[in-house]
Amino acid sequence: MKINDVIEGLPRYREAAGQLREMVLANLVMMGEIPAPTFHEENRVRFLQDRFSECGLQNCSTDEIGNGFGIYPGENQDGHILLIAHADTIFDEKTDHTISLQSEWVKGPGVGDNSLGMAVLATLPFLMEQVEFKPRSSIILMGATRSLGRGDLEGLRFFLKNNRMPIRCALCVEGVQFGRLSYSSLGMLRGEIEVHVPEMYDWTRFGAAGAIITLNDVINRINQIRLPKRPKTSIVLGSIRGGTAFNTTATQAVLRFEIRSESADVVRSIHEQIEDAIGEISSETNAEIELDILARRKPGGTGFRHPLVRRAREIMRALDIEPRIAPSTSELSALIDHKIPAVTLGLTTGERLNQPDERIRIDPMFAGLAQLLGMLKAIDGGLCDEH
Amino acid sequence: MNIDQWLQENTFHHSHFWDFRHMVEAKEKQDLTVSLCIPTLNEEKTIGKEIVIFKSELMSRYPLLDEIAVIDSGSTDQTREVAASFGADVYLASEILPEVGEKKGKGENLWKAIYQLKGDIIIYVDADIKNIHPRFAYGLLAPLIYHPEIKYVKAFYDRPLAFSTGVRPTGGGRVTEILVRPLFSLFFPELTAIVQPLSGEYAVRREVLEAIPFPIGYGVETSHLIDVYTRWGLGAFGQTDLDQRVHRNQPTRDLGKMAFGIIQTFLSRAKSLNIIPELPELNHALRQFQSKEGTFEQVEYHIAEEERPPMMDVSAYREKFGRHP
Structure with a gap:
């Protein structure tokens, strides 16, 4: 496989994502209206699990820390791709979690950080079916708990410490900002x-x-x-x-x-x-x-010239997404500690982040989803492996 | 069927109907079509969310709904545009059956929906629900799919907090408990089993909808209950607990107007059913009072409950649906 094979598929991915607009938005609304303060993400993870079960994913489960998993099966078991969205938000259970939907915007506490990331995990299996993407590697979809604040990435760290499945690459999915490309940890x-x-x-x-x-x-x-x-x-x-x-x-x-x-x-x-x-x-x-x-x-990261980062830039450019390169202190650092090549990607643009009236744009989401699918395809096709 | 038996057999909780695949199979086996009708007037803030959730969950994932329609009373905000942008069929009530003219009121939209929509079952859901969820539709539809004898399913909302004794009061809103339940207790005791007679969410078979008249204002729900009860009996009803409904709370003065409309409808039914054979001519002016710089003045509202006839009486409807009088 060559990167052009991936790039040629991107317009089709974007179109397919647009056809699932109602599903993405419904998942976003229902996910976002379930409060999920750090250490109390169980209801949101349960919703994600139900979604995974409904579309027939294998090994839908939660672990001792409450992380939620579903595995999209690949044709071989050589290495897995890990796709992570943190399940928690900074808003407590007393906050009014009502989400409102306008023609171009979705508004509500935590819609961008990170209800959209979780909604995209829930929608991705349908999107993959839609574009008939049959990966060789199995894809682990993970809603990670206890990420923010005092949580200190406890959910992801627990998984990485106890996981037995070989992981070749990881993608961290954040609702905002569009074009975000983080590959190093401060x-x-x-x-x-x-x-x-x-x-x-x-x-x-x-x-x-x-x-x-x-x-x-x-x-x-x-x-x-x-x-x-x-x-x-x-x-x-x-x-x-x-x-x-x-x-x-x-x-x-x-x-x-x-x-x-x-x-x-x-x-x-x-x-x-x-x-x-x-x-x-x-x-x-x-x-x-x-x-x-x-x-x-600890500071560290995947290098700028690492094929994973290079492919991410190429895919973004092909979708007219201007990469915004910025270091991260989120999930990426736990992956880097375990020497797993990883990047963090953003799905759409947003405003008033971490305020109760946080809002995100609907239209860029579909390019954001195409970008994610393109990255999965590139990783699966061996284009992001370091030789 | 007595009240206890009815409560046992015809009262449901939405969680009974978690198996959507089974519900779709049962619906297809009966060759049923289902329409969802959302009557609107300036609901741009909540309409998009309702449509997206129903469309995604109950059309794309599980084909339980065959159409989602917004019947609008002439919103001056972006309600119709937002609804259309998320894929609902949007109709202006005044453009449906224009030959019968235009009347203002939610009941008018519900009535015209019978002509406009194609479903064997129509589910009515209000547009102002903040915590919208698919249960608001499938919870009402399921009893009609699984119980052929049920014709009319009302929603009620009951989310108990912790109660130590195991017994707790339950019921409807202020107008229900102060007006409608006492009236039903006096004249139609069996209808008191319906926990929230005024809830705006219900699913009804077409054969019932086309046969009953529709008050266009506040009395539509009350008249439905009386008309269906007198014609088909308590056994034709079902009710489903949809847990919690978060919506705008109405000020007491507005509830006064609602009660005024409902009582007019109730008295009119009581007269036509010969329960109260003689009634004087009713005054349609509701007087409320306000204080201005130390003096009291009255504010008068004219609220007359007009009614649309059964849709079967409309020739255009009979032609469209091949009905014979």
Whole structure:
């Protein structure tokens, strides 16, 4: 097989995906209306399992961590292709999960991240039947649990640790953004800093103004950390909360942050500097400051010239998708740890991501699906193997 | 058939009907055609989702529906465009049977659907359901497929929270519990077994739909129940628990208008059935009150429940469907 054989099939794949529009959207709506906060994805995974069973996939099962699987059987058992979408979202069960559908948009919490990814897993077996794609490799379709935040990719890590099936390549599917091509993982450390002022705190003695001011001191110190231009490094201050009312001094405040860098040494060094700053501020104010590390990633990845990445670029260009190359800290890093060549792909464009009114465009989804099918075909045909 | 027996035999839960393949086989064996009708008026926010879900699940995956139609009362938003873009057949109620004229009301759309749609069974589903799911259609269709003696299936919604005693109250909305159930208890006690007589979702055989008149406004559901009951008996009904329905909640003043329309329909039926033989001429003005800068003023609404005749009385219908009077 040559890459042109795949590229020639892409218009047909896109058309076939468009013919399944109602099915994709119905799966998206029904999937998206099932709350799936991290550690509570069971109902969403059950829906995925039902879909897999309905279309006759083999080995539809869940594992101890709650991951959901279906295997699309190939003609030989030499190596499997792993297709993953994370099942969890950042929205809790109390959030109104109603999805609304307009002619061009789908709107609702988590539609792009990652209800669409899961809906596409549920639809893919039908699409493969439609285009009569009979793979040689079996395809493992996986709804991965406990991916986000404190989940720290626990579902995928559990699978990779306990899996006995040989895996030749993996594709991670994210609803957004269209054209996303991630093939490397950044070094990352995700943490939470909690400032707690004891109930019996002697305000007159220390002169402190509560947990929020103390946390502000911590933030100022983090901002003073010098970041190198090379290797690329950043500190993301992701969320902050604290206090209870207008007129009550806050006794508790929490900061969530991530350190990201191409270098593991830089991540380590910044982590140490934050620890030092916390120790110093704690001794000055007598406030209790705890640093809780929730997740770590090692930097690494599949190379830019790896055939998997090259084929992804070629397929995207053939579909007029401009590749947006960006490193990832998601599922990709767990795969890289296990030396499995992998890329992350996005399926459509979206706005207001991770807000309750997150919305994604319908029309690009079909090119997004064609891209995914093209990648499966290329991997299955041996075009993405490193020689 | 007494109420207890009916509740045992004719009350279902949508989960009884999980085997879609079996349902499709049973439908095909009987050579039935099924139409889904969604009456609309400015429902652009929810209509797309309803159509996509019904089309994907109950047409493409499992061919239980033969057509999905939107009968619109003249929406001024994008309802018709959105519905058409997702593949529904869209009709403007005023363009169906134009020779009989145009009346405004949901019942008008339901009535005209009998002429426009082809199904042996028509499922009516409102367009304002936020948590739309295929059960809203198949849960109502299945009793008609599996029980030839049932002709009319109503939806009810009952999702119990935790109850320690095992006994809990259940029933309908405010207008049901305050008006319709007391009226039925007085005059048609057996109809009280229908948990939510005013629910807007039901599936009905054509032979019934074409034979009963249709109030065009609030009274359509109440009149259906009375007419079907008096003609075919309680055994012709089924009801299915569809769990939860999330929709817009109506303010009490609007429920007052609804109750006003329903009671007109009820009294008209009571008179024609000779249950209340003598009635004075009814006033059709509903008066509600509002306070403005310390003084009270009345707001008057004219609500007269007009009725469409049984479709069998319309010659164009008889011609189209080859019926003989």
